[in-house]
Amino acid sequence: MSATPHFPIYMDYGATTPCDPxxxxxxxxxxxxxxxxxxxxxxxxxxxxxxxVEKAREQVAELIGADPREIVWTSGATExxxxxxxxxxxxYHGKGRHLVTVKTEHKAVLDTMRELERQxxxxxxxxxxxxxxxxxxLLKGAVRxxxxxxxxxxxxxxxxxxQDIQAIGSLCREKGIIFHVDAAQATGxxxxxxxxxxxxxxxxxxxxxxxxxxxxxLYVRRKxxxxxEAQMHGGGHERGMRSGTLPTHQCVGMGEAFRLAxxxxxxxxxxxxxxxxxxxxxxxxxxxxxxxxxxTQRVPQNINMSFNFVEGESLIMGIKGLAVSSxxxxxxxxxxxSYVLRALGRSDELAHSSxxxxxxxxxxxxxxDFAIExxxxxxxxxxxxxxxxxxxxxGVDLSTIQWTAH
Amino acid sequence: MGSIFQPFNGPPIDRLHKVSAMxxxxxxxxxxxxxxxxGSFDKGDESVGTGMVGAPACGDVMKLQIKVNPATxxxxxxxxxxxxxxxxxxxxxxxxxxxxxxxxxxAAALKNSQIAEELALPPVKIHCSILAEDAIKAAVDDYKKKxxx
Numbered sequence: 236m237s238a239t240p241h242f243p244i245y246m247d248y249g250a251t252t253p254c255d256p257x258x259x260x261x262x263x264x265x266x267x268x269x270x271x272x273x274x275x276x277x278x279x280x281x282x283x284x285x286x287x288v289e290k291a292r293e294q295v296a297e298l299i300g301a302d303p304r305e306i307v308w309t310s311g312a313t314e315x316x317x318x319x320x321x322x323x324x325x326x327y328h329g330k331g332r333h334l335v336t337v338k339t340e341h342k343a344v345l346d347t348m349r350e351l352e353r354q355x356x357x358x359x360x361x362x363x364x365x366x367x368x369x370x371x372x373l374l375k376g377a378v379r380x381x382x383x384x385x386x387x388x389x390x391x392x393x394x395x396x397x398q399d400i401q402a403i404g405s406l407c408r409e410k411g412i413i414f415h416v417d418a419a420q421a422t423g424x425x426x427x428x429x430x431x432x433x434x435x436x437x438x439x440x441x442x443x444x445x446x447x448x449x450x451x452x453l454y455v456r457r458k459x460x461x462x463x464e465a466q467m468h469g470g471g472h473e474r475g476m477r478s479g480t481l482p483t484h485q486c487v488g489m490g491e492a493f494r495l496a497x498x499x500x501x502x503x504x505x506x507x508x509x510x511x512x513x514x515x516x517x518x519x520x521x522x523x524x525x526x527x528x529x530x531t532q533r534v535p536q537n538i539n540m541s542f543n544f545v546e547g548e549s550l551i552m553g554i555k556g557l558a559v560s561s562x563x564x565x566x567x568x569x570x571x572x573s574y575v576l577r578a579l580g581r582s583d584e585l586a587h588s589s590x591x592x593x594x595x596x597x598x599x600x601x602x603x604d605f606a607i608e609x610x611x612x613x614x615x616x617x618x619x620x621x622x623x624x625x626x627x628x629x630g631v632d633l634s635t636i637q638w639t640a641h
Numbered sequence: 642m643g644s645i646f647q648p649f650n651g652p653p654i655d656r657l658h659k660v661s662a663m664x665x666x667x668x669x670x671x672x673x674x675x676x677x678x679x680g681s682f683d684k685g686d687e688s689v690g691t692g693m694v695g696a697p698a699c700g701d702v703m704k705l706q707i708k709v710n711p712a713t714x715x716x717x718x719x720x721x722x723x724x725x726x727x728x729x730x731x732x733x734x735x736x737x738x739x740x741x742x743x744x745x746x747x748a749a750a751l752k753n754s755q756i757a758e759e760l761a762l763p764p765v766k767i768h769c770s771i772l773a774e775d776a777i778k779a780a781v782d783d784y785k786k787k788x789x790x
Contacts, residue, residue: 245646256645546700548726552665552673572700584697597645620679620730622704622722623697638696639775 243558244602248443248536249392249420249593250560254488255445261491262447265484273481274472284483291490298493299418299437300428301454307473308481311451312419313343315438316386318453318477319415320347322463323384323436324356327413331381335359337369337398338578340388344417348386365580366529367396374406384413389421393575393591394528395537397425404433413461419443419451423496423503424534429454435461441485445596446492450485453477503596504535510594510603511535517607521614523627527576527589538592541576541585542610544624545617550590553613557606560591584623584633665727666761672731677738680720682706690784694775701725701769703733705776707740707748709784716740716748721776728766732756732773740777749781 245253265287273288275281289303296303309315324334336348338360348358359377364370369387378385385407387398400416407414414433419440421427429437437454441447455461455476469478496503515538518524523543542550547561572586581589592606618624626633665673681704682689688709695702701724708718719737723730735756740748756762756770 242646253645544724546725546729548700549673549730552670552727582697583699587697587700599644620676620722621724622693622702623724625681625704625722633697638698638702639694 243556244605246557246559246592246594246598246602246606248595248598249395249591251442251448252445252595253597254442254447255492255495255596257495258446258488258491262484262488265487269483271483273483273486274470287483288481288486291486294490294494295439295452296454298422298427298497299439299454300430300432302457305429305454305457307453307455307476308486309451309453309477310449311442312341312417312438312440313451315440315451315453316341316343316415316417317347318463318466319436319438320344320351320384320386321466322476323413323415323461324351324354325464326462327383328356331379331383332356333359333379333382334384334386335361335374335377335382336386337361337363337388339363339367339391339393339575340386341392341417341419344386344388363578366532367391367394367527367575367579368529368532369398369403371399371402371406374403378406378410378412382410382412384415386415386417388417388419389427390418390424390534390537391528391575392420393537393573394539394579395420395533395593396528397421397532397534400432400434407435408433420534422493423500424536426500429456435459436463441489441492444492444496447485447488450482450489452489499596506596507594507598508535510598510600511538513600513603514538514592514594514606517603518610521611524614525585527579527581536594538594539576539589540592541581541589542614543585543588544621544627545588545614547587547589549617550588550610550613553617554606554609556609557592559593561589668760669728669731669762672734672760673727676721676730676734678718678720678734679722681722682708682718682720687711687787690780690782690787692776692779692781692783694779695725695729695772697724701729701772703729703772703776705733705736705773705780707777707780707784709745711788714744716743716745725769725772726766728760728762728769729772731760732762732769733776735759736773736777745781745784749778751777 271280271284273284292303292306296306352358387403389400390397404414413435415436416434417438423444435456439452441450465476467478472478525541527539551561576586684691690707693704704722706720707716710717719740721733721737723733753770753774756773
């Protein structure tokens, strides 16, 4: 077993990506000498900042095939989701008060939906299939004459599955329902062309695509036009949809990150695909290991696996050379394992035994080989410690045991 | 493209670890790395008491076994297997050390607070020590049941 590296190998790109050094370089001048407020119309500092922000807006728009006038800057995908859902619900509440989303969405969508329920809206939370994908017939059955909005994420943050945005969007278009897509995990990983994709609102994040944290955007379709009620007031920036002084350096950083994503997506994906396959191959012969989510309808950057009979948090403690995350939450406040894995119909023990590894632009073959080695060693060691593994080896069916739940 | 990751310049990583939610004391880490008395005794053996507590759905299951000298009623040996987080593994490893040489009643009198204190468990991990206490009691009960007649 090779020595644990000086600090953990980063395999948590799904939480955040490092900011690309090329992105940092273009940001710095806008923190130093070019400090102007993009909203200042009366002098050169303002004009140059405004030009920089507008260039960045074009770069963001270009990655997703949008018009720059359809891009509203926000502080990140959470704010974009809030603005999209609350903004549309508040604007169109006269048309209906029913919204539809999916149980595996990010908390930024689910918690916003809960808030809308408190405000008197009605929300349907759809189940997913065992592979994490949404069943279109289920959606068809859920929409009603008073449904005003459907929200489905493009790429799931925990399990990496890609929903059929084209088909869901077509259904919504047919019924005259606004379609919102959380694309925080999708940019730079899947092709998005809003000239043809029937999506009305799309949330974008910078820091999942090698840009800085603290900036994001909401795409708001112009044709057919989608209206939103502002959630942030004061100054009327961003055509009244989101007031607040724009952080020039952040906008410039996100613009550059999205420009690079457009140029390098094919290369990034090919590399991630090879590493993804290498990792799966290296763990293929370990008994009772399961890939969570659809095996092919997924982004290669995400590998979410359950190592049966090994608890996720103890596994993370063992593989300390790797920075990864787990679907397990062993705290007294919440003994609930990942709600996403539960929604896939995974048993509680498989959900507790999960590991999310997310790779990206700087992951190497050596990183993957180290991961394979340390995971194999620790899974074997922890299974020797596991009474569940012992029972499984003895042929005991765990579902027949009367557990003394506490 | 070369690695962009630079040597870590902030506070030492093990210091950072302690302020995070997955906070493990040195003693927990030590037991996790070198668990004591891992294994199983034959459940059917008359001198063995077995306690199994917890549930996979909750993320932890402990199996604790004691081997008792029938003449003296003293626990001579103990074994454990645990499915759970590092604190759960450490709690059960610790109690296998503690119960050795104790009478059944002394072992059953062990309190979870003693385990939590010894391992410096944070509040979110107290339930691990409770589970370990339950496991000893269950093992003692099982032994007593075997010898009730």
